[in-house]
Amino acid sequence: MTTRLHATVDGPDGAPVLVLGSSLGTTGQLWRPQLGALTERFRVIRYDHAGHGGSAPPSAPYTIAGLGADLLALLDDLGLRRVSYAGLSLGGMLGMWLAAYAPERVERLALLCTSALLGPPEGWRERAGTVRRDGTGAIADAVVGRWFTPAFAATRPEVVSTYRAMLTTTPAEGYAACCEAIGAMDLRPDLSRIVAPTLVVAGADDPATPVPHAEVIAGLIPGARLRLVESAAHLANVEQPETVTRLLLDHLAPDGGGDGRP
Numbered sequence: 735m736t737t738r739l740h741a742t743v744d745g746p747d748g749a750p751v752l753v754l755g756s757s758l759g760t761t762g763q764l765w766r767p768q769l770g771a772l773t774e775r776f777r778v779i780r781y782d783h784a785g786h787g788g789s790a791p792p793s794a795p796y797t798i799a800g801l802g803a804d805l806l807a808l809l810d811d812l813g814l815r816r817v818s819y820a821g822l823s824l825g826g827m828l829g830m831w832l833a834a835y836a837p838e839r840v841e842r843l844a845l846l847c848t849s850a851l852l853g854p855p856e857g858w859r860e861r862a863g864t865v866r867r868d869g870t871g872a873i874a875d876a877v878v879g880r881w882f883t884p885a886f887a888a889t890r891p892e893v894v895s896t897y898r899a900m901l902t903t904t905p906a907e908g909y910a911a912c913c914e915a916i917g918a919m920d921l922r923p924d925l926s927r928i929v930a931p932t933l934v935v936a937g938a939d940d941p942a943t944p945v946p947h948a949e950v951i952a953g954l955i956p957g958a959r960l961r962l963v964e965s966a967a968h969l970a971n972v973e974q975p976e977t978v979t980r981l982l983l984d985h986l987a988p989d990g991g992g993d994g995r996p
């Protein structure tokens with residue numbers, strides 16, 4: 735049984751569709767820095783994972799395949815046969831799953847600050863247990879400390895507190911269930927089936943999904959390209975918005991993205 739996902743739609747009717755997947759502990763608001771530029775070329779769908787933002791919590795223990803089935807159900811509900819997809823971290827994991835298990839649904843793929851295997855599973859089970867017991871506030875300092883470089887956190891505290899609030903308002907059960915899904919994940923054997931042209935982006939200073947994780951993904955997806963974003967930690971799209979927006983547009987809209995006309 736799938737969870738019905740909350741999604742927001744922006745951009746011109748009839749334009750090519752781009753679906754954006756956010757990270758653990760954030761919502762579709764993660765993509766605000768990119769929204770203006772992306773909606774000039776795309777009809778942009780931002781969705782919230784189960785138990786995050788406006789989406790109901792999962793009704794059973796969760797896996798990446800379960801979260802992927804939610805995403806496919808959302809595409810079906812919206813009548814979207816084929817889309818481009820960009821996802822950061824957990825959103826990128828869902829992008830890999832979608833492109834490997836439903837390749838006919840994915841036009842182009844961008845995977846940001848993500849991993850195909852992010853163990854150890856005990857660490858994720860422990861984090862899930864802490865959050866179920868004490869709430870997402872209990873892990874906020876550690877998690878947000880990996881989202882931004884110290885230099886960015888010192889100069890842009892207002893941005894850091896906006897994203898921290900996204901984490902601390904995420905319901906404990908939704909967050910914990912997604913931790914367990916990540917802990918049990920190993921997408922490496924699936925990546926050779928991906929046929930969508932793929933861009934892999936890593937934050938050069940990301941301690942959560944360090945550069946070698948991106949190198950593994952780029953090495954296993956046929957034809958994938960890897961780009962590093964300097965002076966960026968895990969939420970590279972927030973810390974270096976112009977660089978990441980340019981990378982996304984160059985990859986996802988190489989011909990300008992079309993104008994939506996038949």
Ligand SMILES: O=C(O)CC1=CCC(=O)O1
Binds near residue numbers: 756759880916
């Ligand atoms: O929360 C973290 O440690 C980083 C992370 C892993 C998956 C995700 O979405 O964020």
